[in-house]
Amino acid sequence: MTQSAFLSFNSVSKRYQNQEILREFDLTINDGEFFTILGPSGCGKTTILRLIAGFEQPDHGCVVLDGQDIGNLPAEHRPTNTVFQSYALFPHMSIYDNIAFGLKMSGVDKAEIKQRVHEALSVVQLDGFENRKPHQLSGGQKQRVAIARAIINRPKVLLLDESLSALDYKLRQQMQNELKRIQRQLNITFVYVTHDQEEALTMSDRVLVINNGQAQQIGTPREIYESPVNLFVARFIGESNIFKAKITQCLDNYQYIAEIYGLQWKITADHKFAVDEHVNVILRPEDLRVMYSEDAPQEPGFVGKIIERNYTGKTLDSVIQLDNGHILGISEFFNEDDPDFDYNINQKVWVNWVHGWEHVIKADER
Amino acid sequence: MRIFKPLFIISVFLYLYLPMVVLITNSFNQSKYGYHWKAFSWKWYEKLWHNTGLMDAFVNSITIAVLTAFIATILGTLMALAIHRYKFRFKNVAGSMLFILMMSPDIVLAITFLIIFIALGIQLGFWSLLIAHITFCLPFVVITVYSQLKGFDENIIEAAQDLGASESKIFSVIIFPMILPAVLAGWLLSFTLSLDDVIISSFVSGPGFEILPIRVFSMVKVGVSPEVNALATILLVISLTAITVVSLLIKRKNSDI
Numbered sequence: 001m002t003q004s005a006f007l008s009f010n011s012v013s014k015r016y017q018n019q020e021i022l023r024e025f026d027l028t029i030n031d032g033e034f035f036t037i038l039g040p041s042g043c044g045k046t047t048i049l050r051l052i053a054g055f056e057q058p059d060h061g062c063v064v065l066d067g068q069d070i071g072n073l074p075a076e077h078r079p080t081n082t083v084f085q086s087y088a089l090f091p092h093m094s095i096y097d098n099i100a101f102g103l104k105m106s107g108v109d110k111a112e113i114k115q116r117v118h119e120a121l122s123v124v125q126l127d128g129f130e131n132r133k134p135h136q137l138s139g140g141q142k143q144r145v146a147i148a149r150a151i152i153n154r155p156k157v158l159l160l161d162e163s164l165s166a167l168d169y170k171l172r173q174q175m176q177n178e179l180k181r182i183q184r185q186l187n188i189t190f191v192y193v194t195h196d197q198e199e200a201l202t203m204s205d206r207v208l209v210i211n212n213g214q215a216q217q218i219g220t221p222r223e224i225y226e227s228p229v230n231l232f233v234a235r236f237i238g239e240s241n242i243f244k245a246k247i248t249q250c251l252d253n254y255q256y257i258a259e260i261y262g263l264q265w266k267i268t269a270d271h272k273f274a275v276d277e278h279v280n281v282i283l284r285p286e287d288l289r290v291m292y293s294e295d296a297p298q299e300p301g302f303v304g305k306i307i308e309r310n311y312t313g314k315t316l317d318s319v320i321q322l323d324n325g326h327i328l329g330i331s332e333f334f335n336e337d338d339p340d341f342d343y344n345i346n347q348k349v350w351v352n353w354v355h356g357w358e359h360v361i362k363a364d365e366r
Numbered sequence: 367m368r369i370f371k372p373l374f375i376i377s378v379f380l381y382l383y384l385p386m387v388v389l390i391t392n393s394f395n396q397s398k399y400g401y402h403w404k405a406f407s408w409k410w411y412e413k414l415w416h417n418t419g420l421m422d423a424f425v426n427s428i429t430i431a432v433l434t435a436f437i438a439t440i441l442g443t444l445m446a447l448a449i450h451r452y453k454f455r456f457k458n459v460a461g462s463m464l465f466i467l468m469m470s471p472d473i474v475l476a477i478t479f480l481i482i483f484i485a486l487g488i489q490l491g492f493w494s495l496l497i498a499h500i501t502f503c504l505p506f507v508v509i510t511v512y513s514q515l516k517g518f519d520e521n522i523i524e525a526a527q528d529l530g531a532s533e534s535k536i537f538s539v540i541i542f543p544m545i546l547p548a549v550l551a552g553w554l555l556s557f558t559l560s561l562d563d564v565i566i567s568s569f570v571s572g573p574g575f576e577i578l579p580i581r582v583f584s585m586v587k588v589g590v591s592p593e594v595n596a597l598a599t600i601l602l603v604i605s606l607t608a609i610t611v612v613s614l615l616i617k618r619k620n621s622d623i
Contacts, residue, residue, distance in 0.1 A: 055528075076527050076529075082528045086519050088521035090526070090540060092543045
């Protein structure tokens with residue numbers, strides 16, 4: 001994979017009527033990467049996709065693809081193709097004609113069309129479906145046809161608009177792997193838009209988290225999950241326990257002592273902080289350590305009680321209310337020593353975490 | 367009680383269809399008076415064929431119906447496409463105006479047309495009939511085609527555009543084939559509405575151009591001739607064929623989506 005900028009937005013602004021969707025928005029997507037735009041509904045992610053596809057034109061700024069400003073090029077002349085959430089297959093055409101549509105429009109000769117349709121069908125593993133009509137297919141099959149119809153044109157960028165959200169859980173997971181396989185096989189840049197964080201983490205090379213038309217964080221799934229830059233990202237990606245803390249002492253090497261709920265904790269950050277500065281300490285539910293109160297070691301820890309326990313199959317997810325009233329969510333994997341492990345409601349527990357697993361962000365960032 | 371239900375259903379159907387059955391039977395009855403069955407015969411159909419006045423009126427009616435159907439379908443389809451595709455001021459007003467036209471009593475329309483034709487100095491006859499028929503058929507076409515357009519996934523048009531189709535290709539390859547069933551249904555609807563109409567036609571037709579329903583109406587004033595039975599049977603067959611074709615088209619359309 002080359003790391004060159006392939007598709008970029010240079011201070012793009014877009015408004016609909018009175019609502020500003022994007023303001024001087026910048027974005028760089030590399031050649032051949034699986035890039036995901038993740039955000040809540042109404043955050044502007046679909047607008048970004050439509051600006052790349054050419055269904056919308058930017059009010060200001062430019063959209064550059066492979067060195068060419070495509071900002072005002074109409075959709076039919078752009079080397080991009082879209083897979084729509086609703087599939088948008090042509091209902092009156094056979095699967096063959098649906099997939100062949102793009103090639104027919106660009107005047108490719110019949111023999112080549114035939115060969116490439118068969119190739120595309122085999123990429124999405126739908127060999128032999130040529131003569132069916134869209135209404136005879138299941139949701140997952142329609143999705144594959146929509147993908148085949150888009151990739152047959154060998155677009156420079158394939159755009160996917162919440163393409164898997166209409167499928168059921170099992171099928172969605174299967175299609176996630178399928179999409180990754182197709183992307184590796186064809187080596188096309190994929191831009192995927194979703195509000196589903198799990199999908200984003202599973203499939204992407206890089207993820208852009210966006211809210212209210214503002215880029216929040218851009219990075220690999222691991223960076224996004226483990227080192228969120230602000231509270232929005234921490235809350236939007238996965239579950240988070242957020243502790244309000246105050247730096248009481250600066251040690252060397254980004255090590256600090258911080259006060260959380262009256263206890264002194266040693267924390268490690270990747271920023272410089274000053275004494276008395278307020279910070280947020282973020283811990284994922286699976287990073288907290290919980291023990292029965294009576295078994296607690298002689299270490300600092302919070303004391304509370306179990307107020308809810310949910311068995312999810314893989315994990316035991318519990319809600320703890322600390323004695324100071326704060327609520328924590330924890331998630332524990334079963335281990336081989338104690339496969340029947342469970343809690344009773346109102347069980348007294350003791351919570352802390354392994355030093356270094358915490359993630360610290362500035363308090364003034366939302 | 368178990369016998370009551372089928373009995374009830376049978377009586378309802380008898381009430382609805384007995385008159386038609388009597389009419390069809392009588393059209394094949396040799397007897398001039400329909401009180402008793404004499405023998406099977408095509409006599410009345412032959413007589414009808416030789417009745418030039420009635421046959422002329424029949425041809426006139428078909429001519430008007432076919433022309434009305436074509437023109438109303440073309441205009442109505444274009445109008446539906448415009449309402450669907452473009453945003454313009456008074457778009458809602460244009461939509462409601464169509465409903466007003468569709469809901470207003472025939473007699474009101476009839477009088478309106480008559481006044482307009484007289485005011486404009488248009489002679490009552492072929493043209494006045496054609497214009498009036500196109501006008502009252504138009505909303506039915508617009509609404510049939512528009513409701514089909516509205517049922518589409520908006521993304522289909524964007525998908526076609528995304529795959530490189532130009533405006534004109536999108537229309538000829540995507541939109542038109544998808545609305546074709548509705549367009550045909552609109553055509554047949556207009557055809558039957560035009561063929562059926564008595565009230566408006568009786569106001570706007572003149573002595574030079576007589577159409578079937580009015581001719582029949584004036585004939586029955588002096589007593590029902592069995593030729594009329596034959597004619598009614600033929601019309602019934604035409605209408606039933608049209609309705610069957612429409613419902614088949616609609617059924618096919620639904621199975622497609």
